[in-house]
Amino acid sequence: MRQSIIWVNEDSLRLSHPVFSFSSVDIKAIFIWDDVYFKEAGYSLKRLVFIYETLCELPIQIIRGDTIAILKDYDLCLLYIPESINLFIRDIINQLPETIEINIIEGEPFVCLPRQTQYGRFFQYWNKVEKTALLVDGGLK
Amino acid sequence: MQVLKTQFDTYEDLVSYVKNLAPWSEGEPSFIRGGRKSAEINLLRINPITYASTRNYGDGDITRLSPYIHHGIISLNEVRNFALTKCSDPSQIIKFIQELGWRDYWQRIISVNPEWAWQDIESYKTGFLVNDYADDLPDDIIKGTTDTSSINAFIKELIETGYIHNHARMYLASYIVHFRRIKWQVGAKWFLKHLLDGDIASNNLSWQWVASTFSNKPYIFNLENVDKYFAKCVDTSPLNNQSINDTYEALTLRLFPKLKEIS
Numbered sequence: 001m002r003q004s005i006i007w008v009n010e011d012s013l014r015l016s017h018p019v020f021s022f023s024s025v026d027i028k029a030i031f032i033w034d035d036v037y038f039k040e041a042g043y044s045l046k047r048l049v050f051i052y053e054t055l056c057e058l059p060i061q062i063i064r065g066d067t068i069a070i071l072k073d074y075d076l077c078l079l080y081i082p083e084s085i086n087l088f089i090r091d092i093i094n095q096l097p098e099t100i101e102i103n104i105i106e107g108e109p110f111v112c113l114p115r116q117t118q119y120g121r122f123f124q125y126w127n128k129v130e131k132t133a134l135l136v137d138g139g140l141k
Numbered sequence: 142m143q144v145l146k147t148q149f150d151t152y153e154d155l156v157s158y159v160k161n162l163a164p165w166s167e168g169e170p171s172f173i174r175g176g177r178k179s180a181e182i183n184l185l186r187i188n189p190i191t192y193a194s195t196r197n198y199g200d201g202d203i204t205r206l207s208p209y210i211h212h213g214i215i216s217l218n219e220v221r222n223f224a225l226t227k228c229s230d231p232s233q234i235i236k237f238i239q240e241l242g243w244r245d246y247w248q249r250i251i252s253v254n255p256e257w258a259w260q261d262i263e264s265y266k267t268g269f270l271v272n273d274y275a276d277d278l279p280d281d282i283i284k285g286t287t288d289t290s291s292i293n294a295f296i297k298e299l300i301e302t303g304y305i306h307n308h309a310r311m312y313l314a315s316y317i318v319h320f321r322r323i324k325w326q327v328g329a330k331w332f333l334k335h336l337l338d339g340d341i342a343s344n345n346l347s348w349q350w351v352a353s354t355f356s357n358k359p360y361i362f363n364l365e366n367v368d369k370y371f372a373k374c375v376d377t378s379p380l381n382n383q384s385i386n387d388t389y390e391a392l393t394l395r396l397f398p399k400l401k402e403i404s
Contacts, residue, residue, distance in 0.1 A: 011340070012213040014177065033145055039165055042334045045156075046171040046303040050337050052159045053175035054214055055147065062145040064162070070142060082213070085251045085342050087258060108218040110245040116253060125246045126239060133238050134231040136222050 004078035005030055006060075007071065009089050012082030012107065013054045019082040019105040027080070029060040034067045037088055067092050076100045083107060111138045171303040173208060173337055180209035189224040193236035197308050199374035205304065207338035210244065217241050247342040257349075258341040259326055266353040267319070268399025274324040278331055282317060290381035291367050292316050294374070303337040308370055312362050314351040319361055319396050320384060325352035361392055 006019055006029040020029070038048060055062055063070055071079065071092070081093065083106045093102060106115075111129035119125045132139040145162070149155040156170050173179075188202045195201030209215045221241055228234045251258055261271065281287045285296035295309045305313070310332070317328040325348040332348070333339040349355035364386040368377040379386045387395070394401065 010212060014214050014216070016216070016219075017213060033162065035163070038163060042330070043163075043166060044168045044300075044303070044335050045160065045163065045166040046168055046173075046335070047337060047339075048163050048166055049156055049159050049170040050173065050175040050208060050303070051212065052162075053152070053155060054177070054212060056149070056155065057176045057178070062147060064143040064145050073142060085248055085255070085340070087255060087341065090255065107213065108216050110217040110221065110241065113249075115249065117249070118253070119246065119250055122243065122246050125249070126242055129242065129245075130235075130239075133221070133242055134225075134235070136225055137218060138221075 002075050002077035003028075004080070005074060005076065006080040006082075007032070008058070008060055009082060009084050009086060010051055011084040011086060013051070013058065015058060017082050017105070017107060019080050022103070022105050023080045029058075030070075031055055031058075031060055031062050032067045032070050033062055033064040035064070037067065041088075068095055071096060071100075078103065080105060109138055109140055112140055168300065168335075171301070171337060173205070173302060173304055175208075175212075175214075177214055180206070180215045183209065184215060184220065184223055187220075187224065187227070189227050189234040189237035192240075193234070196236070196240070197370050199306055199309070199371040203306060207244075207343075208304065211338040211340050211343075217245060244343055247346045250346060251342040257355075258345050261352075261354040262349055263354050265359075266357065267359050267397050269322070269397075271324070274318070274322050276324060276327060278317070278323060278327050279321070282321070283331070287316075287384075289316070289384045290376040290378070291364075291371065291385070292382075294376065299332070299335050303335050305336075306371075310347070311351055311360060312367060314348050315360050315362055316385070318348070318352045319359055325349060325354065359397065361389065361396060363387055363389060363392055 004027055006023055006027055008029050008031045012019065078101045080103050083104050096102065110133065112132040113129050146158060149158065183204065183206050187204045191202045196203055206215065206220060210217060210220065221238055224234050224237055225231060265271065282296065285293040285300065287293055292313065295305055295313050299305045314328055317323050318325050329345045329348040332344050336344065346355060351360040353359040362385065364377060364379065364382045367385065371377065
C-alpha cells in the first residue's frame with residue numbers, strides 16, 4: 001500500500017518544526033544517513049557526531065543508504081519535506097518520480113516579507129523588515 | 142535498508158558508533174554537544190543587551206547558538222522571542238535581532254538564487270581576475286602553521302571545536318582570499334567541512350562579502366584590529382604576526398597593487 005512519510009533533513013532537527021504539525025501524528029518520520037552525501041560534503045567527525053547526537057533525541061528512524069533508493073523503496077504517495085536551501089536536497093526532489101506528491105513545509109517565518117522578494121544588499125532587506133523583526137513571532141500571530 | 146541505532150549507554154559509545162559509520166571522517170568530536178537540551182542551555186545564557194557593545198570581542202557576549210540554529214534545533218523565531226523577554230524595550234536589542242536578520246537574509250538570498258552558493262556573484266573588486274586566485278588551500282593553512290600566530294590560533298580553534306567567533310571568521314577569510322590570494326570557494330568549502338553551523342547561505346555568502354564578489358570592496362584587517370578585539374584570546378605580538386602588522390593604507394597598496402594602476 002502506498003504511504004506517506006516525513007523526510008527530515010539536517011536543517012530541521014526539531015519536533016516543533018511545522019512539518020510535524022502539518023502531517024498526521026502517526027506518520028513516520030525518517031532521516032537518511034547517506035554515506036555518499038556526507039563523504040562528498042567532506043564533513044569532519046565533529047559535524048557528524050553533532051548531527052547524530054541530535055537525531056537520537058528525536059522520535060524518528062535513522063536509515064542508512066542511498067537517499068533516492070530509500071525514498072523509492074517506500075512506494076510513496078506523499079512526501080513531507082521541511083524546506084531547506086541544501087542543494088543536495090533540492091537535487092533529490094528533482095529526481096523523485098512525479099507520482100509522489102511532494103509537500104515542502106517552511107519553518108516559522110522570522111519576519112513578514114514575501115519569500116520571492118529581490119533583496120539587494122542587507123540593509124535594503126533590513127529596512128523592509130525591521131519593524132516586524134522586533135515583534136514577537138515577527139508580528140505574524 | 143539499514144536502520145541505525147539511536148540508544149546509547151554513553152556519549153562515548155555514540156561517538157564510537159559514528160566513527161564506524163564514517164571511518165573516512167577526520168578529527169575528533171567537538172566539546173559543543175548536539176541536541177535540543179544543549180540548545181536550550183545556551184539560549185538561557187544569552188544577554189542580548191550587552192551583545193551589542195561586546196559582540197566584536199573574542200570574549201564578548203556572543204550566543205554560540207549558531208550550530209543549533211543552522212540545524213533547525215532551535216528557530217530564529219524562538220531565539221528572537223526569548224531575547225524580547227530579556228529587555229524592557231526592543232530598541233535595547235536591535236543589534237542582536239539584526240544579527241539574526243543576517244541569517245534570515247542569507248537564507249532568502251540563496252533560496253531565490255541557489256547558483257550564488259558557489260558562483261562569483263560579481264567580479265572581484267581587488268584589481269585581480271579570478272584566475273589570479275589559487276585553487277588549493279596550502280598545507281600551512283590546513284595545519285595552522287602559517288607565519289602568523291593569531292591566524293594559527295583561529296585555525297586551531299576551528300579544527301578542534303567546529304566553532305569560531307564571527308569576527309575571527311572574517312579575519313581568516315580575508316587572510317586566505319586577500320593575503321594569500323586563494324579563491325573564496327576553496328576557503329568556504331574548508332569552513333563547511335569544520336563549522337558545526339556551516340551552511341552554504343551564511344558561510345558562502347559571507348565569504349563572497351569578504352572577497353568583494355558580493356560587496357563594494359574587499360574586507361581586510363590588520364594586527365591593530367586583531368589586538369583590539371582578541372588580545373585576551375590569541376598571541377598578538379608584532380614579532381609573531383608580521384604579515385598583518387601594517388596600516389590599512391600600506392596593506393591596501395601591498396595586497397591590491399593593481400588598484401593603484403587602475404585609479
